[in-house]
Amino acid sequence: MKTFGLIGFPLAHSFSKKYYDAKIERERIPGVGYELYPIPDITDFPGLVEKHPRLMGVNVTIPYKIAVMDYVDRLSPEAEAIDAVNCIRIERGNSGKPILTGYNTDIYGFTESLKPLLKPHHNAALVLGNGGAAKAVSFALGKLGIAHTLVSRSARPGQLGYAQLDSAVIGIHPLIINTTPLGTFPHVADCPDIPYHLLDDRHLLYDLVYNPAETAFLKQGKVRGAAIKNGLEMLELQAERNWEIWNAGG
Template structure:
Protein backbone atom coordinates (compact mmCIF):
# COMPACT_ATOMS: atom_id res chain seq x y z
CA UNK A 1 0.00 0.00 0.00
CA UNK A 2 1.22 3.48 -0.88
CA UNK A 3 -0.20 5.72 1.81
CA UNK A 4 -0.51 9.51 1.73
CA UNK A 5 -2.18 12.06 3.97
CA UNK A 6 -2.63 15.54 5.33
CA UNK A 7 -1.41 16.80 8.69
CA UNK A 8 -2.73 19.92 10.38
CA UNK A 9 -5.34 21.09 12.86
CA UNK A 10 -8.30 21.33 12.39
CA UNK A 11 -8.97 19.34 9.22
CA UNK A 12 -12.77 19.22 9.04
CA UNK A 13 -12.78 21.72 6.15
CA UNK A 14 -10.27 19.87 3.98
CA UNK A 15 -11.12 18.41 0.57
CA UNK A 16 -7.73 16.70 0.18
CA UNK A 17 -8.85 13.18 1.12
CA UNK A 18 -11.85 13.31 -1.23
CA UNK A 19 -9.71 14.75 -4.04
CA UNK A 20 -7.03 12.09 -3.88
CA UNK A 21 -9.43 9.24 -3.20
CA UNK A 22 -11.32 10.18 -6.37
CA UNK A 23 -8.05 10.54 -8.26
CA UNK A 24 -6.84 7.10 -7.17
CA UNK A 25 -10.16 5.51 -8.15
CA UNK A 26 -10.18 7.27 -11.52
CA UNK A 27 -6.64 6.13 -12.30
CA UNK A 28 -7.15 2.57 -11.05
CA UNK A 29 -4.68 2.91 -8.18
CA UNK A 30 -6.32 0.47 -5.78
CA UNK A 31 -3.14 0.13 -3.72
CA UNK A 32 -3.10 3.86 -2.88
CA UNK A 33 -4.83 5.56 0.05
CA UNK A 34 -5.08 9.10 1.43
CA UNK A 35 -6.21 10.03 4.94
CA UNK A 36 -6.49 13.02 7.25
CA UNK A 37 -4.19 13.02 10.28
CA UNK A 38 -5.20 15.74 12.71
CA UNK A 39 -2.22 16.16 15.02
CA UNK A 40 -2.60 17.82 18.43
CA UNK A 41 0.90 19.27 17.96
CA UNK A 42 3.74 18.92 15.48
CA UNK A 43 5.57 16.84 18.09
CA UNK A 44 3.14 14.01 17.22
CA UNK A 45 4.63 13.68 13.71
CA UNK A 46 7.37 11.12 14.56
CA UNK A 47 4.77 8.90 16.22
CA UNK A 48 2.54 9.09 13.14
CA UNK A 49 5.43 8.09 10.88
CA UNK A 50 6.33 5.20 13.16
CA UNK A 51 2.72 4.04 13.24
CA UNK A 52 2.47 4.14 9.42
CA UNK A 53 5.75 2.95 7.87
CA UNK A 54 4.03 2.87 4.46
CA UNK A 55 3.37 6.64 4.52
CA UNK A 56 5.33 7.97 1.55
CA UNK A 57 3.87 11.44 1.18
CA UNK A 58 2.21 14.13 3.28
CA UNK A 59 0.59 17.47 2.71
CA UNK A 60 0.90 20.02 5.50
CA UNK A 61 -1.62 22.69 6.42
CA UNK A 62 -2.33 25.18 9.22
CA UNK A 63 -0.69 25.54 11.70
CA UNK A 64 2.35 23.34 10.91
CA UNK A 65 3.80 24.66 7.63
CA UNK A 66 6.70 26.34 9.42
CA UNK A 67 7.00 24.11 12.47
CA UNK A 68 7.42 20.94 10.39
CA UNK A 69 10.71 22.12 8.88
CA UNK A 70 12.76 21.05 11.89
CA UNK A 71 11.72 17.42 11.33
CA UNK A 72 12.90 17.27 7.71
CA UNK A 73 16.13 15.82 6.35
CA UNK A 74 16.14 18.23 3.39
CA UNK A 75 14.15 21.24 2.17
CA UNK A 76 13.90 22.50 -1.41
CA UNK A 77 15.55 25.88 -2.07
CA UNK A 78 12.19 27.48 -2.89
CA UNK A 79 10.53 26.17 0.28
CA UNK A 80 13.54 27.37 2.25
CA UNK A 81 13.27 30.84 0.72
CA UNK A 82 9.53 30.98 1.42
CA UNK A 83 10.03 29.66 4.95
CA UNK A 84 7.17 27.16 4.79
CA UNK A 85 6.62 23.56 3.70
CA UNK A 86 3.28 22.11 2.63
CA UNK A 87 4.43 18.92 0.93
CA UNK A 88 6.67 16.15 2.26
CA UNK A 89 8.14 13.21 0.37
CA UNK A 90 9.32 10.22 2.39
CA UNK A 91 11.75 7.73 0.89
CA UNK A 92 13.92 5.02 2.45
CA UNK A 93 17.17 6.53 1.21
CA UNK A 94 16.56 10.27 1.73
CA UNK A 95 14.09 10.35 4.61
CA UNK A 96 11.77 13.36 4.76
CA UNK A 97 12.13 15.99 2.03
CA UNK A 98 10.12 19.23 2.18
CA UNK A 99 8.67 21.25 -0.69
CA UNK A 100 6.30 24.17 -1.14
CA UNK A 101 3.60 23.53 -3.73
CA UNK A 102 1.46 26.43 -2.51
CA UNK A 103 3.60 28.72 -4.64
CA UNK A 104 2.72 26.70 -7.76
CA UNK A 105 -0.97 27.01 -6.99
CA UNK A 106 -0.66 30.71 -6.19
CA UNK A 107 1.00 31.51 -9.50
CA UNK A 108 -1.91 29.92 -11.34
CA UNK A 109 -4.54 31.58 -9.14
CA UNK A 110 -3.02 35.05 -9.53
CA UNK A 111 -2.79 34.64 -13.30
CA UNK A 112 -6.42 33.52 -13.46
CA UNK A 113 -7.66 36.37 -11.27
CA UNK A 114 -5.55 39.23 -12.59
CA UNK A 115 -5.25 38.42 -16.28
CA UNK A 116 -3.39 41.40 -17.72
CA UNK A 117 -4.05 43.64 -14.71
CA UNK A 118 -1.02 44.89 -12.79
CA UNK A 119 -2.02 46.22 -9.37
CA UNK A 120 0.38 48.80 -8.01
CA UNK A 121 -0.13 47.68 -4.41
CA UNK A 122 -1.43 44.60 -2.60
CA UNK A 123 -2.66 43.80 0.88
CA UNK A 124 -2.13 40.37 2.43
CA UNK A 125 -4.40 39.39 5.30
CA UNK A 126 -2.57 37.00 7.61
CA UNK A 127 1.07 36.27 8.38
CA UNK A 128 1.23 32.46 8.66
CA UNK A 129 2.77 29.87 6.35
CA UNK A 130 0.29 30.48 3.53
CA UNK A 131 0.97 34.21 3.74
CA UNK A 132 4.67 33.58 3.26
CA UNK A 133 3.97 31.85 -0.04
CA UNK A 134 1.74 34.76 -1.11
CA UNK A 135 4.52 37.21 -0.26
CA UNK A 136 6.94 35.19 -2.40
CA UNK A 137 4.49 35.06 -5.33
CA UNK A 138 3.82 38.80 -5.24
CA UNK A 139 7.53 39.56 -5.03
CA UNK A 140 8.03 37.46 -8.17
CA UNK A 141 5.46 39.63 -9.96
CA UNK A 142 6.98 42.86 -8.64
CA UNK A 143 3.85 43.84 -6.71
CA UNK A 144 4.59 45.73 -3.47
CA UNK A 145 2.50 44.56 -0.52
CA UNK A 146 1.67 45.26 3.10
CA UNK A 147 0.70 42.73 5.77
CA UNK A 148 -2.28 42.80 8.10
CA UNK A 149 -2.01 40.71 11.25
CA UNK A 150 -3.72 40.25 14.60
CA UNK A 151 -0.23 40.70 16.07
CA UNK A 152 1.24 44.19 15.68
CA UNK A 153 4.76 42.73 15.73
CA UNK A 154 4.14 40.59 12.63
CA UNK A 155 2.46 42.94 10.17
CA UNK A 156 2.45 46.48 8.86
CA UNK A 157 -1.03 46.93 10.27
CA UNK A 158 -3.42 45.22 12.64
CA UNK A 159 -7.10 44.82 11.83
CA UNK A 160 -7.83 47.52 14.39
CA UNK A 161 -5.56 50.17 12.87
CA UNK A 162 -5.82 49.42 9.13
CA UNK A 163 -6.35 52.78 7.36
CA UNK A 164 -9.28 52.95 4.97
CA UNK A 165 -7.11 54.63 2.32
CA UNK A 166 -4.73 51.65 2.33
CA UNK A 167 -7.62 49.34 1.47
CA UNK A 168 -8.77 51.77 -1.20
CA UNK A 169 -5.44 51.91 -3.01
CA UNK A 170 -4.51 48.22 -2.55
CA UNK A 171 -6.24 46.92 -5.65
CA UNK A 172 -5.23 43.32 -4.89
CA UNK A 173 -6.27 41.92 -1.51
CA UNK A 174 -5.43 38.33 -0.58
CA UNK A 175 -6.97 36.55 2.38
CA UNK A 176 -4.18 34.22 3.48
CA UNK A 177 -5.79 33.63 6.88
CA UNK A 178 -8.20 30.79 7.75
CA UNK A 179 -10.96 33.28 8.65
CA UNK A 180 -14.20 32.28 6.93
CA UNK A 181 -13.31 28.60 6.53
CA UNK A 182 -16.04 26.03 7.16
CA UNK A 183 -17.67 25.70 9.66
CA UNK A 184 -17.14 29.40 10.53
CA UNK A 185 -18.73 30.53 7.27
CA UNK A 186 -20.25 33.73 8.72
CA UNK A 187 -16.85 35.17 9.57
CA UNK A 188 -14.74 37.51 7.42
CA UNK A 189 -11.51 39.44 7.96
CA UNK A 190 -12.27 42.75 9.65
CA UNK A 191 -11.38 45.28 6.96
CA UNK A 192 -13.35 48.33 5.71
CA UNK A 193 -15.14 46.72 2.75
CA UNK A 194 -16.82 50.03 1.88
CA UNK A 195 -13.51 51.04 0.25
CA UNK A 196 -13.52 48.07 -2.16
CA UNK A 197 -14.28 49.12 -5.75
CA UNK A 198 -14.91 47.45 -9.14
CA UNK A 199 -11.18 47.97 -9.78
CA UNK A 200 -10.25 45.66 -6.89
CA UNK A 201 -9.20 42.01 -7.13
CA UNK A 202 -9.90 39.76 -4.15
CA UNK A 203 -8.30 36.34 -3.78
CA UNK A 204 -9.30 34.06 -0.92
CA UNK A 205 -7.11 31.02 -0.28
CA UNK A 206 -10.13 29.42 1.40
CA UNK A 207 -12.08 27.10 -0.90
CA UNK A 208 -14.68 25.77 1.54
CA UNK A 209 -17.19 27.43 1.31
CA UNK A 210 -17.01 28.22 -2.40
CA UNK A 211 -18.02 31.84 -1.79
CA UNK A 212 -16.69 33.08 1.53
CA UNK A 213 -18.10 36.10 3.29
CA UNK A 214 -14.86 37.94 2.30
CA UNK A 215 -15.49 37.25 -1.39
CA UNK A 216 -19.21 37.98 -1.08
CA UNK A 217 -18.52 41.40 0.39
CA UNK A 218 -16.10 42.10 -2.45
CA UNK A 219 -18.55 40.85 -5.07
CA UNK A 220 -21.25 43.15 -3.67
CA UNK A 221 -18.88 46.06 -4.30
CA UNK A 222 -18.27 44.94 -7.91
CA UNK A 223 -14.76 43.55 -7.34
CA UNK A 224 -13.19 40.68 -9.28
CA UNK A 225 -13.07 37.65 -6.97
CA UNK A 226 -11.55 34.15 -6.93
CA UNK A 227 -11.61 31.47 -4.26
CA UNK A 228 -8.87 29.00 -3.37
CA UNK A 229 -10.00 26.09 -5.56
CA UNK A 230 -7.52 26.78 -8.38
CA UNK A 231 -4.68 26.97 -5.89
CA UNK A 232 -5.87 23.80 -4.15
CA UNK A 233 -5.99 21.72 -7.33
CA UNK A 234 -2.66 22.97 -8.69
CA UNK A 235 -0.80 22.39 -5.42
CA UNK A 236 -2.37 18.93 -5.08
CA UNK A 237 -1.22 17.89 -8.54
CA UNK A 238 2.24 19.31 -7.85
CA UNK A 239 2.37 17.21 -4.66
CA UNK A 240 1.48 14.14 -6.68
CA UNK A 241 4.37 14.81 -9.07
CA UNK A 242 6.75 15.22 -6.14
CA UNK A 243 5.61 11.99 -4.46
CA UNK A 244 6.25 10.16 -7.72
CA UNK A 245 9.77 11.49 -7.98
CA UNK A 246 9.20 13.88 -10.88
CA UNK A 247 10.75 16.79 -8.96
CA UNK A 248 14.12 16.41 -7.26
CA UNK A 249 15.94 18.44 -4.65
Protein backbone atom coordinates in the same frame (compact mmCIF):
# COMPACT_ATOMS: atom_id res chain seq x y z
CA MET B 1 0.31 -0.75 -1.53
CA LYS B 2 2.11 2.58 -1.89
CA THR B 3 0.59 5.05 0.54
CA PHE B 4 0.38 8.82 0.87
CA GLY B 5 -1.32 10.71 3.66
CA LEU B 6 -1.99 13.79 5.75
CA ILE B 7 -0.51 14.64 9.14
CA GLY B 8 -1.95 17.24 11.49
CA PHE B 9 -4.18 17.46 14.53
CA PRO B 10 -7.11 17.28 14.58
CA LEU B 11 -8.13 16.02 11.14
CA ALA B 12 -11.90 16.09 11.36
CA HIS B 13 -12.46 17.64 7.92
CA SER B 14 -9.93 16.84 5.21
CA PHE B 15 -9.95 18.35 1.72
CA SER B 16 -6.90 16.22 0.90
CA LYS B 17 -8.48 12.87 1.70
CA LYS B 18 -11.54 13.56 -0.45
CA TYR B 19 -9.45 14.99 -3.28
CA TYR B 20 -6.95 12.16 -3.53
CA ASP B 21 -9.49 9.39 -3.04
CA ALA B 22 -11.50 10.86 -5.92
CA LYS B 23 -8.36 11.24 -8.06
CA ILE B 24 -7.29 7.63 -7.46
CA GLU B 25 -10.76 6.36 -8.37
CA ARG B 26 -11.28 8.69 -11.35
CA GLU B 27 -7.87 7.98 -12.89
CA ARG B 28 -7.97 4.29 -11.92
CA ILE B 29 -4.55 4.43 -10.30
CA PRO B 30 -3.65 0.95 -9.01
CA GLY B 31 -1.75 0.09 -5.85
CA VAL B 32 -2.08 3.51 -4.20
CA GLY B 33 -3.94 4.68 -1.10
CA TYR B 34 -4.33 7.90 0.86
CA GLU B 35 -4.78 7.90 4.64
CA LEU B 36 -5.26 10.36 7.49
CA TYR B 37 -2.67 10.35 10.28
CA PRO B 38 -3.82 12.56 13.17
CA ILE B 39 -0.81 12.82 15.47
CA PRO B 40 -1.28 14.60 18.82
CA ASP B 41 2.36 15.70 18.89
CA ILE B 42 4.89 16.29 16.11
CA THR B 43 7.37 14.08 17.97
CA ASP B 44 5.17 11.17 16.86
CA PHE B 45 6.07 11.79 13.21
CA PRO B 46 9.35 9.79 13.00
CA GLY B 47 7.61 6.78 14.53
CA LEU B 48 4.82 7.10 11.98
CA VAL B 49 7.31 7.04 9.10
CA GLU B 50 9.05 4.01 10.59
CA LYS B 51 5.79 2.15 11.30
CA HIS B 52 4.47 2.57 7.74
CA PRO B 53 7.23 1.43 5.34
CA ARG B 54 4.98 1.97 2.31
CA LEU B 55 4.34 5.62 3.21
CA MET B 56 6.01 7.61 0.42
CA GLY B 57 4.73 11.13 1.02
CA VAL B 58 2.58 13.27 3.27
CA ASN B 59 0.73 16.54 3.28
CA VAL B 60 1.26 18.64 6.40
CA THR B 61 -1.46 20.81 7.89
CA ILE B 62 -2.12 22.78 11.06
CA PRO B 63 -0.38 22.92 13.48
CA TYR B 64 2.78 21.29 12.12
CA LYS B 65 3.83 23.23 9.01
CA ILE B 66 6.71 24.84 10.89
CA ALA B 67 7.48 22.23 13.55
CA VAL B 68 7.84 19.42 10.99
CA MET B 69 10.88 21.16 9.52
CA ASP B 70 12.94 19.71 12.39
CA TYR B 71 12.21 16.22 11.05
CA VAL B 72 13.15 16.55 7.37
CA ASP B 73 16.58 16.04 5.84
CA ARG B 74 16.27 18.62 3.07
CA LEU B 75 14.16 21.65 2.19
CA SER B 76 13.13 23.07 -1.16
CA PRO B 77 14.18 26.71 -1.70
CA GLU B 78 10.57 27.89 -1.25
CA ALA B 79 10.06 26.00 2.00
CA GLU B 80 13.35 27.28 3.36
CA ALA B 81 12.54 30.86 2.36
CA ILE B 82 9.22 31.03 4.22
CA ASP B 83 9.94 28.52 7.02
CA ALA B 84 6.89 26.38 6.31
CA VAL B 85 6.38 22.89 4.86
CA ASN B 86 3.09 21.48 3.59
CA CYS B 87 4.40 18.56 1.52
CA ILE B 88 7.03 15.91 2.29
CA ARG B 89 8.49 13.36 -0.11
CA ILE B 90 9.77 10.19 1.56
CA GLU B 91 12.48 8.31 -0.32
CA ARG B 92 13.26 4.82 0.92
CA GLY B 93 16.47 3.31 -0.40
CA ASN B 94 18.27 0.10 0.44
CA SER B 95 20.09 1.72 3.38
CA GLY B 96 16.95 1.49 5.48
CA LYS B 97 16.92 5.11 6.59
CA PRO B 98 14.30 7.13 4.72
CA ILE B 99 15.24 10.54 3.30
CA LEU B 100 12.61 13.24 3.81
CA THR B 101 12.43 16.38 1.69
CA GLY B 102 10.12 19.24 2.64
CA TYR B 103 8.35 21.45 0.09
CA ASN B 104 5.87 24.30 0.13
CA THR B 105 3.34 23.87 -2.66
CA ASP B 106 0.93 26.49 -1.31
CA ILE B 107 3.14 29.01 -3.12
CA TYR B 108 2.70 27.20 -6.43
CA GLY B 109 -1.05 26.77 -5.98
CA PHE B 110 -1.63 30.41 -5.12
CA THR B 111 0.63 31.73 -7.91
CA GLU B 112 -0.91 29.63 -10.66
CA SER B 113 -4.49 30.37 -9.60
CA LEU B 114 -3.86 34.12 -9.33
CA LYS B 115 -1.93 34.71 -12.56
CA PRO B 116 -4.87 34.36 -15.00
CA LEU B 117 -6.81 37.02 -13.07
CA LEU B 118 -4.12 39.69 -13.04
CA LYS B 119 -4.44 42.84 -15.10
CA PRO B 120 -1.70 45.42 -15.64
CA HIS B 121 -3.04 47.71 -12.91
CA HIS B 122 -2.91 44.94 -10.26
CA ASN B 123 0.58 46.06 -9.27
CA ALA B 124 0.14 46.41 -5.49
CA ALA B 125 -1.56 44.23 -2.91
CA LEU B 126 -2.79 44.21 0.65
CA VAL B 127 -2.29 40.85 2.37
CA LEU B 128 -4.77 40.46 5.22
CA GLY B 129 -3.21 38.42 8.03
CA ASN B 130 0.35 37.68 9.12
CA GLY B 131 0.44 33.92 9.68
CA GLY B 132 1.96 31.08 7.69
CA ALA B 133 -0.45 31.48 4.78
CA ALA B 134 0.47 35.15 4.54
CA LYS B 135 4.13 34.14 4.25
CA ALA B 136 3.37 31.89 1.29
CA VAL B 137 1.28 34.59 -0.39
CA SER B 138 3.94 37.25 0.22
CA PHE B 139 6.63 35.03 -1.30
CA ALA B 140 4.45 34.37 -4.36
CA LEU B 141 3.67 38.07 -4.83
CA GLY B 142 7.36 38.86 -4.61
CA LYS B 143 8.11 36.34 -7.38
CA LEU B 144 5.35 37.94 -9.48
CA GLY B 145 6.81 41.40 -8.94
CA ILE B 146 3.75 42.69 -7.10
CA ALA B 147 4.43 45.10 -4.23
CA HIS B 148 2.52 44.13 -1.11
CA THR B 149 1.85 45.18 2.46
CA LEU B 150 0.68 43.02 5.35
CA VAL B 151 -2.39 44.10 7.31
CA SER B 152 -3.17 42.90 10.83
CA ARG B 153 -5.01 44.04 13.93
CA SER B 154 -2.04 46.05 15.16
CA ALA B 155 0.20 48.33 13.12
CA ARG B 156 3.93 47.75 13.35
CA PRO B 157 6.96 48.57 11.18
CA GLY B 158 6.25 47.34 7.67
CA GLN B 159 2.72 46.31 8.55
CA LEU B 160 -0.52 48.28 8.56
CA GLY B 161 -3.36 48.01 11.06
CA TYR B 162 -6.93 47.69 9.79
CA ALA B 163 -7.71 51.16 11.16
CA GLN B 164 -5.19 52.63 8.69
CA LEU B 165 -7.03 51.40 5.60
CA ASP B 166 -8.40 54.68 4.29
CA SER B 167 -9.38 55.73 0.76
CA ALA B 168 -5.78 56.48 -0.19
CA VAL B 169 -4.51 53.05 0.89
CA ILE B 170 -7.39 51.14 -0.68
CA GLY B 171 -7.07 53.19 -3.85
CA ILE B 172 -3.42 52.31 -4.50
CA HIS B 173 -3.83 48.61 -3.62
CA PRO B 174 -6.18 47.12 -6.24
CA LEU B 175 -5.38 43.55 -5.15
CA ILE B 176 -6.58 42.45 -1.69
CA ILE B 177 -5.91 38.92 -0.42
CA ASN B 178 -7.46 37.40 2.68
CA THR B 179 -5.16 34.83 4.31
CA THR B 180 -7.11 34.70 7.60
CA PRO B 181 -9.74 32.03 8.39
CA LEU B 182 -12.44 34.68 8.82
CA GLY B 183 -15.63 33.67 7.04
CA THR B 184 -14.95 29.94 7.06
CA PHE B 185 -18.03 27.73 7.58
CA PRO B 186 -19.87 27.77 9.95
CA HIS B 187 -18.88 31.37 10.76
CA VAL B 188 -20.00 32.61 7.37
CA ALA B 189 -20.99 36.11 8.52
CA ASP B 190 -17.43 36.97 9.62
CA CYS B 191 -15.11 38.95 7.37
CA PRO B 192 -11.95 41.07 7.62
CA ASP B 193 -12.58 44.60 8.89
CA ILE B 194 -11.76 46.60 5.79
CA PRO B 195 -13.70 49.60 4.35
CA TYR B 196 -15.63 47.70 1.68
CA HIS B 197 -17.46 50.84 0.54
CA LEU B 198 -14.18 52.07 -0.96
CA LEU B 199 -13.89 49.11 -3.36
CA ASP B 200 -14.69 49.42 -7.05
CA ASP B 201 -14.37 47.54 -10.33
CA ARG B 202 -10.58 48.01 -10.41
CA HIS B 203 -10.18 45.75 -7.38
CA LEU B 204 -9.51 42.03 -7.30
CA LEU B 205 -10.36 40.21 -4.07
CA TYR B 206 -8.81 36.79 -3.45
CA ASP B 207 -9.83 34.70 -0.44
CA LEU B 208 -7.84 31.63 0.59
CA VAL B 209 -11.04 30.37 2.26
CA TYR B 210 -13.04 28.06 -0.05
CA ASN B 211 -15.89 26.96 2.23
CA PRO B 212 -18.27 28.65 1.58
CA ALA B 213 -17.49 29.22 -2.08
CA GLU B 214 -18.43 32.88 -1.74
CA THR B 215 -17.42 34.31 1.64
CA ALA B 216 -18.76 37.53 3.13
CA PHE B 217 -15.44 39.13 2.12
CA LEU B 218 -15.96 38.14 -1.52
CA LYS B 219 -19.65 39.03 -1.53
CA GLN B 220 -18.91 42.56 -0.36
CA GLY B 221 -16.38 43.00 -3.14
CA LYS B 222 -18.66 41.48 -5.77
CA VAL B 223 -21.55 43.88 -5.12
CA ARG B 224 -19.15 46.77 -5.69
CA GLY B 225 -17.95 45.44 -9.03
CA ALA B 226 -14.67 43.85 -7.89
CA ALA B 227 -13.41 40.62 -9.44
CA ILE B 228 -13.38 37.78 -6.89
CA LYS B 229 -11.72 34.38 -6.43
CA ASN B 230 -11.84 31.80 -3.64
CA GLY B 231 -9.11 29.38 -2.59
CA LEU B 232 -10.45 26.11 -4.01
CA GLU B 233 -8.38 26.15 -7.19
CA MET B 234 -5.30 27.00 -5.15
CA LEU B 235 -5.86 23.85 -3.09
CA GLU B 236 -6.44 21.72 -6.18
CA LEU B 237 -3.30 23.02 -7.87
CA GLN B 238 -1.12 22.44 -4.83
CA ALA B 239 -2.62 18.95 -4.46
CA GLU B 240 -1.61 18.10 -8.04
CA ARG B 241 1.86 19.53 -7.45
CA ASN B 242 2.17 17.33 -4.35
CA TRP B 243 1.29 14.31 -6.44
CA GLU B 244 3.99 15.17 -8.97
CA ILE B 245 6.56 15.55 -6.20
CA TRP B 246 5.67 12.26 -4.56
CA ASN B 247 5.69 10.29 -7.79
CA ALA B 248 8.42 11.97 -9.83
CA GLY B 249 10.78 13.44 -7.26
CA GLY B 250 9.73 17.07 -7.62
